[in-house]
Amino acid sequence: MSDFKLDFRDTETAFSDKSNSDLKEKYRLFSTMNSPLLSSIGSGMAKFALNIGLPVEGLIKRTIYEQFCGGETIEECQRVIEKLGRSGIGTILDYSVEGKTREEDFEYAKEQILGTIERAKNDPNIPFAVFKFSAIAPLGTLERMSAKKKLDAKGQMKCESIRRRVDEICGLAHKLGQPVMIDAEETWLQDAIDRIATEMMQKYNEQRPIVFNTLQMYRHDRLQFLRDSRREAKQGGYMLGIKLVRGAYMEKERERAQEMGYPSPIHENKAATDADYDAAVEYCVERLDAIAFVAGTHNEESTQKLAERMHHDNIANNHPHIHFSQLYGMSDNLSYVLAKNGYNVSKYVPYGPVKDSVPYLIRRAEENTSVAGQVNRELGLIRIEMKRRGIP
Numbered sequence: 001m002s003d004f005k006l007d008f009r010d011t012e013t014a015f016s017d018k019s020n021s022d023l024k025e026k027y028r029l030f031s032t033m034n035s036p037l038l039s040s041i042g043s044g045m046a047k048f049a050l051n052i053g054l055p056v057e058g059l060i061k062r063t064i065y066e067q068f069c070g071g072e073t074i075e076e077c078q079r080v081i082e083k084l085g086r087s088g089i090g091t092i093l094d095y096s097v098e099g100k101t102r103e104e105d106f107e108y109a110k111e112q113i114l115g116t117i118e119r120a121k122n123d124p125n126i127p128f129a130v131f132k133f134s135a136i137a138p139l140g141t142l143e144r145m146s147a148k149k150k151l152d153a154k155g156q157m158k159c160e161s162i163r164r165r166v167d168e169i170c171g172l173a174h175k176l177g178q179p180v181m182i183d184a185e186e187t188w189l190q191d192a193i194d195r196i197a198t199e200m201m202q203k204y205n206e207q208r209p210i211v212f213n214t215l216q217m218y219r220h221d222r223l224q225f226l227r228d229s230r231r232e233a234k235q236g237g238y239m240l241g242i243k244l245v246r247g248a249y250m251e252k253e254r255e256r257a258q259e260m261g262y263p264s265p266i267h268e269n270k271a272a273t274d275a276d277y278d279a280a281v282e283y284c285v286e287r288l289d290a291i292a293f294v295a296g297t298h299n300e301e302s303t304q305k306l307a308e309r310m311h312h313d314n315i316a317n318n319h320p321h322i323h324f325s326q327l328y329g330m331s332d333n334l335s336y337v338l339a340k341n342g343y344n345v346s347k348y349v350p351y352g353p354v355k356d357s358v359p360y361l362i363r364r365a366e367e368n369t370s371v372a373g374q375v376n377r378e379l380g381l382i383r384i385e386m387k388r389r390g391i392p
Contacts (some may be wrong), residue, residue, distance in 0.1 A: 009387035088339035090346030145192035209292035216247035
């Protein structure tokens with residue numbers, strides 16, 4: 001398979017829709033993020049300033065927010081949807097507000113998610129919708145459900161509200177023929193999410209893949225979970241929808257396991273995570289008649305491997321059951337080169353009020369500084385393109 005390669009160093013394609021000033025701003029921002037100290041100081045100051053009411057929203061919006069978010073509303077995202085669409089890249093609108101606790105906030109989030117599904121209807125530039133359980137459900141209830149603890153009457157009511165909201169979202173997705181992904185969360189919340197996601201697939205994936213569950217492959221039990229999910233789908237006569245990612249809560253997972261004295265659910269090293277991720281991709285590729293999957297990754301090697309495998313097996317670049325995905329503002333070298341070569345590829349485009357999106361943005365900054373080499377890679381590619389354009 002080594003005779004086939006995509007050129008992910010093609011910076012002309014990667015930054016084709018960036019002006020010189022856009023590139024300079026991106027370079028400045030990633031240079032700041034490349035310093036863990038500056039990044040943590042900036043994150044702390046942003047939280048503090050917003051908490052005490054300092055007028056910093058405009059500054060945040062013009063810098064890190066604009067880099068990683070599409071806008072404060074679905075309508076404000078239109079510019080980004082069109083810009084990505086011109087390069088053949090889809091948009092996945094992601095309502096990025098999290099950490100709320102009131103029922104009215106959960107209902108509001110549900111309405112926003114329904115709005116993203118409605119907005120996606122008949123728009124080829126928006127191939128998926130997405131939501132997080134934590135946006136529409138109290139974390140304590142999800143944790144008790146995952147631990148299979150007996151719920152009191154109040155807990156039962158909350159549980160029923162969660163199921164109702166999820167069913168409304170997946171039901172509308174099914175009605176409009178619009179696929180929807182359910183994001184993964186921490187292990188102590190995930191069991192309840194997996195159970196409900198499976199119920200939704202049983203209900204809505206009979207004819208085509210509408211509901212997609214997400215597997216974080218840094219968990220050492222997920223490869224087996226994928227096999228079990230496939231077996232369950234085969235027995236139930238429905239299509240399995242899966243998004244594969246490496247995972248986003250590694251430090252938190254390890255710390256909690258240590259504090260509470262249980263074995264860590266996370267692989268001991270990155271090599272084991274990479275091996276499971278690639279094995280899961282292989283498993284899905286070999287069963288495209290029964291599995292539709294999204295390869296959610298910023299890893300160049302994994303992306304190259306999947307493209308090579310498709311080429312080797314004569315699988316069409318735009319096969320409807322294989323989709324690539326990256327986060328908006330990151331890994332443009334993957335997204336734009338994949339799109340140029342006719343692959344199905346989308347960007348996660350978060351949106352929401354600036355103040356409510358800060359936790360999401362801080363997590364992005366922290367993830368980027370903790371993932372070895374990610375920011376350096378971004379900076380290196382920007383430098384190559386700036387040099388190519390003659391930008392001082």
